[in-house]
Amino acid sequence: MIELGKYAVTVWMAYGVSAILLVGLIWHTVAANARARRELKKQEDHG
């Protein structure tokens, strides 16, 4: 384990918050893309 000293909480918090934000953004991006692809496919198959 890496030694983080007295600032362990700070560092983990920084990485944690960044990870949450990034994962949220990536999840939103991928989910929206999948939804758009699905809906477009449905529309194109219909007409």
Place this chain on the structure above:
Amino acid sequence: MSIWEYANPVKFMRVSGAMLPWTVAAAVLCCVAGVVWGFLTPLDYKQGATVKILFLHVPAAMMAINIWVMMLVASLIWLIRRHHVSALAAKAAAPVGAVMTLIALATGAIWGQPMWGSWWEWDPRLTSFLILFLFYVGYIALWSAVEDPDSAADLTGVLCLVGSVFALLSRYAVLFWNQGLHQGASLSVAPGERMSAIYRYPLYLSMLGFFLLFLALLLIRTRTEIRKRRLAALIAREMRT
């Protein structure tokens, strides 16, 4: 074939579809490698373990600014050459930029807690990032408020133009207002004040990683926007007949 050809939605979908897997792979690789390498760097004699935040904080901060510049360029291309994909790319980039700004703000705030003794100080650097965030929010809000896509693209383009000037102006105003505590730029070209190489190389790598991550997200989000637009367009055409 000129670069403008990529502005055609069909061409863009084809080219971006081919690029996407490579971009995603490179982004994941560089991000993970840069951040892990950064995490393994030794402690700073003054700041202790908190230097490890640098490898998130600085790349995010740089991307936050650069994404706005990219949006400005894309908006100009739309306003002058009327390439529809360009407008959608600007739209797609904005949320990524906003999140990058948030990461820079959040990591900075967390870093400030032990260093300056408070979560938030009205330091010029931090303040101008807050202002940048406000510009991102306004830009995104305007895109979502205007229903007609052509008007929305035009209006947000004009806003981006005016906003850029005022973001810059605010930066100088804020400097006039408060002197601040934040670090200067130590990646500058002037020798002597450079940070040591143990921190510099992993920093470069994670900066590259963040850039590639942005590129990958931008491609995916632009493709999403194109699909959404195409869906809306097909429905609109169906209505009309």
Place this chain on the structure above:
Amino acid sequence: MTPALLAVHDLAVARGGLRAVEGLSFTLDRGQALILRGPNGIGKTTLLRTIAGLQPPVAGRIDMPEDCVAYAAHADGIKTTLTVAENLGFWAQVFGGGGVDDALAAMDLRALADRAAGTLSAGQKRRLGLARLLVTGRPLWILDEPTVSLDQASVALFAAAIRAHLASGGAAVMATHIDLSLSEARHLDLTRFRAVPGKPSIPAGFNEAFA
């Protein structure tokens, strides 16, 4: 021979990023009136706004002298807290024309001249909106459903105003669903010019670029 006041060549107009009407050509000389007809939603309003210069055409050309149109739509640009005379006077000043009194008389608004415009009934407001055309001094009138809410007597007043305008060398393009008994006017049915969906070379907007 004087050239035509308005010449439209192979015009296409779009609404919501899609062409509504295309391939439209006509010319209008001084002294002529053109009545646009067509079912709801064909694009009459869109066409009139394009001719008035409020939106750019997608394709084709509109030739006319500069500063020659006066546009009147459903919203009449009436300020409810100004009186009828003040409302008209303002537009007269903006267009550098005059003749507020004549316009009031022509639309039978003399008795209401000092009433606040907000207290007019629907038809009275409409008459005020039409009176505005008279004070602009512009030769080409673009009218979108001008007789909505008007009673028979007012429709007759309106027809008389149009005739006088044509007689003095003006012209008018209007969209309407009802019969105006303007026998001298030409009729143009837009149904024939309905845009056919397809992939055009120059997209009219997002909806055509991505369809």
Place this chain on the structure above:
Amino acid sequence: MTPALLAVHDLAVARGGLRAVEGLSFTLDRGQALILRGPNGIGKTTLLRTIAGLQPPVAGRIDMPEDCVAYAAHADGIKTTLTVAENLGFWAQVFGGGGVDDALAAMDLRALADRAAGTLSAGQKRRLGLARLLVTGRPLWILDEPTVSLDQASVALFAAAIRAHLASGGAAVMATHIDLSLSEARHLDLTRFRAVPGKPSIPAGFNEAFA
């Protein structure tokens, strides 16, 4: 015998503190339609709002069952960001009725059901406003210039809807300036009932109290 759906006795209505129409009496049975006529500004809109219960009468009485009117004016209560179907669905829920699909079909709006209402043309919006009447399930329709902006085909749809409503035991009062070719409707010209200025015993508002 069923009692009349609407009975109006010696009614006087006022607008802007002054009587517009007075001494008006009529009854309307189920299955009947009444068309109000009269020049601009006589007080048709005022009368209809009074019958709908939106403003109190100055004098006289209006007898009708509770909760029986559906009112439709120029403003159709359409939310531009909701789709056509959502708009109708909302009003159907509020009035506890149903039949959104039938209403869409009756006004030829099926194809537009999923369009945001803000992107409709003037006539399409008006059709949506009329479709709302069908989902209220109310027997008495109060209509202020219902056919404004409608093309001939849509006017025919509207007339058919009115006939169906009358046939199913409803009734309608409407103000209009154009001919609806509803031969079964009675006509009432308000010109005869124009209020004569004078000092009435009960002032209609400040303007009369101080006149």
Place this chain on the structure above:
Amino acid sequence: MIALLKRDLVLATRAGGGFGLAVAFFLILCSLVPFGVGPQSATLRPVAPGILWVGALLSCLLSLDRIFALDHEDGSLDLLATAPIPLEGVVAIKALAHWLTTAVPLIIAAPLFGVLLQLPAAAMPMLVASLAIGTPALSVLGAFGAAVTVGLRRGGLLLSLLVLPLYIPTLIFGTEAIRRSAEGGQAGVALMLLAGISAAVLALVPFAAAAALRINLR
């Protein structure tokens, strides 16, 4: 009634509906104040509770005119008045929708803005509690003001004038509660009084608002 609530919520979240804008406005306000007042935490800290409440109040205020004016303009209000829902119910539902779309996001975001204004961490729970208890009164009083001004075109500024004095008691008790707990004291009394005001307002003001609406529809 449920249908009305659902429609108002849907409308708020659709394009141009203004959902989230109140929070954005609050954020901007909280960042403008330091620009005006100066960046030193010594000057910011004592004024933070007041600024936060005034900011919440103004954000609330700016969306008030939407409560009835939109429905009035497009004629929905005329139709609702002839619908089988009592007008008091319409007022209550619309105030509730306003509270859900404006005040709730604000309450959730408030601690963040507390950080920006250097509010001591000890006072954060009280900030949230006082906002949660006080804002329902703001929405209902706002609905009353909106009902009074609904006939006027763009009566927004007049609306503010009418409503702000009505907000003063709520503001005073709200900030008092935060200030006392920031100084480590007892905030119970102020909070109780705040709750009392909210309860009374919720019970009575919808009737006044409905009466005002009826007059304006005439």
Place this chain on the structure above:
Amino acid sequence: MIALLKRDLVLATRAGGGFGLAVAFFLILCSLVPFGVGPQSATLRPVAPGILWVGALLSCLLSLDRIFALDHEDGSLDLLATAPIPLEGVVAIKALAHWLTTAVPLIIAAPLFGVLLQLPAAAMPMLVASLAIGTPALSVLGAFGAAVTVGLRRGGLLLSLLVLPLYIPTLIFGTEAIRRSAEGGQAGVALMLLAGISAAVLALVPFAAAAALRINLR
């Protein structure tokens, strides 16, 4: 153009035109702040310049949507766009009318509110000067925001969101000028920078606003 200015001024002073409401809002705001912040002059004095400027800015903001929205709703804007006045001129005139009806009364009334907030007498001239120099920029930037949001129904809150970040430089230099002169220092530089921003904004922004209007009229 003169006719347009005259009409706008007449409209503002007629019933419901909103003349004077900005001052009233300013007054209410300035009296709310002591309720929120506490009445001690020790806490009020340092924040007074900031509160005054933020108050002026908000009062300005609340009347912005009137600049174009009313004319858009009743169709006047369509007619003005086909009139023989360039749209840039329309924008400039309307911003001027807004400044005359909103900012000028505010500038005149500001010293009064300065007294309410315990601003030192020495800073009063600078308060008036900085407002006089800075507010034209606020009106023009506001006209730009109003032009961008004119098509949106009740876009008031979005308008605030777009415009407030643009106001930040003006706000900073404005308050900085007052603060420096309140502390007895030199305020010249801040005032010069303020004037520079105002001049640049006045010269350039009307074009952007006219472009936005054209897009929205389409």
